[in-house]
Amino acid sequence: MNVKDRIRSKLPEWRERTxxxxxxxxxxxxxxxxxxQIFGGIRGVPIQVSDISYVDPMEGIRFRGYSIPxxxxxxxxxxxxQYPLVGGLYYLLMTGEVPTQEEAEDIEVEWKVRSNLPDHVFQVLKAMPRYTHPMTLFSQAILALQTESIFARRYYYGIHNKADYWEAFLQDSLNLTAKLPVLAANIYNLKYRDGIYVNPEPNRDWASNFAHMIGKEEPDYADLCRLFFVLHSDHEGANVSAHASHLVGSALADxxxxxxxxxxGLAGPLHGLANQECLRWLLKIREHFGRVPRRDELQVYLESALGKNEIIPGYGHAVLRVTDPRFTAQAEFAQRFMPEDEIFRLAMLVFDILPSxxxxxxKVKNPYPNVDAINGTLQYHYGVKEFDFYTVLFGLSRILGLTTHITWSRILGKPIERPKSLTTKILEEMIDRE
Ligand code: AMX
Structure with a gap:
């Protein structure tokens, strides 16, 4: 069954439950x-119900109830x-059902048909100064694509039945996600490959086409892309990027x-930029020793860093209390395809010593690695050495989750979001009255 019909078949049950x-x-x-909590970033306050994914502190992320393994x-x-078609993951996120081979391939075909980028998007990208951050270009290009929004056009011309909005949101979601590999690859090529243009190939899937367009032809790298894009696709509905897009969408923005x-939001250093910090830190250790240090040498180095109250990038998490299963999945990939890589060996040595x-x-509530402790290591191995670009890879994947959340918000008719803000005086008076 195609994704739209599958969603339609599930819609009455979900609307009724809500x-x-x-x-x-x-x-x-x-x-x-x-x-x-109010002064602490609303930490832990439940503000959202979303069934696309859930982060269990002891288990990590589950997509529609399914763990990473x-x-x-x-x-x-x-x-x-050897790794999943991203089209299949999108079907799972959108419908809640594991797709058949045909259903997964159907999404991949939908994406191919819709992957064309209008010329004005290239013009916008080319008009920016060369030193523009790739995340700025990525966000600008998505905004430039808004000219193509089916929902915005239909709304303007008068679909006013709320129950029908989701269909236009699904079309927009398929169109946007279809264009992401071409978009991201063009930003990479514009920034780091003298602006060459590489056509996507019709016989490749979404992830391997991205690898091809940035000039990485090793089959293992295409598999790493599939793995990376699956792993980073969603992390619940209340993190900065998911919440920001939900909030904006609640005003019926397309x-x-x-x-x-x-x-x-993802472009902020406390959110998506963390992965480049981790790789930089590992490279700094290798440079310090001139090689991968021995276990005893690294132990002393880490003890000294912690003694100086340094924060070790890639360790700790606001919600997780175990090793991030996305770290484990990528460590298994590396063990299989690049076990001798120096930076990978160093990352695993840190993993062996640091938690204890x-x-x-x-002090730390979670002494175990998060996904960022390994992300950059794998990209670096395959020659994607432009740290600034890593957040675009993350964003390319995360939009799979964001578009699913937004589409389901329209399916369930979620209203405009409007929490309340207080003044300090009002808060003090509330406390005094207690
Ligand atoms: N190394 C050393 N000390 C750490 C630490 C780390 N990796 N992580 C936390 N701590 C310290 C904190 O500084 C804090 O010390 P304090 O009491 O002296 O202020 C104490 O441990 C308690 O912190 P926490 O409650 O366990 O962490 P948090 O929920 O406030 O923050 C996080 C979580 C991820 C921001 C934090 O662990 C951190 O900065 N880690 C390193 C950066 C990183 O890996 N970021 C990526 C996160 C994953 C993601 O979302 N992309």
Whole structure:
């Protein structure tokens, strides 16, 4: 069944469940909010219900209820590769069902048909100064594509039945995601390959076409792209990029406007930029020793860093309390395809030593690695050495999740978001009255 029909078949059940919750349990109290939480980034306050993915502190991310190992095992693969077709992952995110081979390939075909970029997007990219950050270009290009929004056009000409909005959002989502590999590859080529243009090839899947267009032809790199794009596609609905795009979308802004907003959040150093810091840190250690250090040497180095209260990039997490399964999946990939790589060996040596040192130090809530502790290592091995670009890779994948959240928000008729802000005086008076 194609993705639109599958969603349509599921829609009545989901709408009824949501309506029943609001109707029968509308006054049920989910949480209290403390002053500390208000001043602390609304940390841990449930503000969103989304069934696309959920981060369990002890297990890591589950996409539509499936863990990372399950997703990697169950999703259909291309004939030429060993990791899943990203089209299959998108089908799973959008519908909640593991696709058949045919259903996964259908999405890949939909993407090929819709992958053409209008000329004005190239013009926008070319008009920017050479030193523009690739994430700025990425967000700008998505915004430039807003001219193509089917929802914006239909809304202007008068679809006003809310129950029908989702169909235009799904079309916009398929169109935008279809264009992302061409878009990202063009930014890479513009920045780092003298602006050459490489056509996508009709016989390649979404991920391997990206690899091809940036000039990385090793079959293993195409598999790394498939793995990376699956792993980074979503991380619940309340992180900065997901929440930013949801918020913008709640004003009925279309998929392009919403995803560009999400990418602006992802471009922040506390969100998507962390992966380049981790690789930089590993390279610094190798430079310090002039080679991969021995275990005892690294132990002393790490003890000294922690003694100076340095933050070790790639370790810790706001929600997770175990090793990030996305770290594990990429470590397994590296063990299989690049076990002798020096930076990978160093990353694994850090993994061997650091968690127990962090536990001894007793401050950090999660002493284990997050996905960023390894992301850059693998890209670096395959020659993607332009650190600035790593967040675009992350964004290319994350838009799969963002567009799914936005489409389902319209399916469920979620209203405009409008929480409340207080003044310090009002808060002080509330406390005094207690
Ligand atoms: N190395 C050393 N100390 C650390 C640490 C690390 N990697 N992570 C946390 N700590 C320290 C904190 O500085 C804090 O110390 P303090 O009490 O003296 O201020 C203490 O441990 C408690 O912090 P926490 O509650 O465990 O972490 P948090 O939820 O506030 O922050 C995170 C989580 C990820 C921002 C933090 O662990 C960190 O900065 N890690 C390194 C950067 C990183 O890997 N970022 C990527 C995160 C993944 C992602 O979202 N992309």
């Amino acid at each position: 309506a029943r919750l609001v109707h029968d349990h509308g006054s049920f109290k989910v949480a209290d909010v403390t002053v500390e 399950e997703v990697l095992k169950l999703l259909p693969r291309p004939e030429t590769g 998929v392009y406007l919403s995803c560009s907003a999400g990418m602006n 040192l962090l536990i001894q130090q007793g």
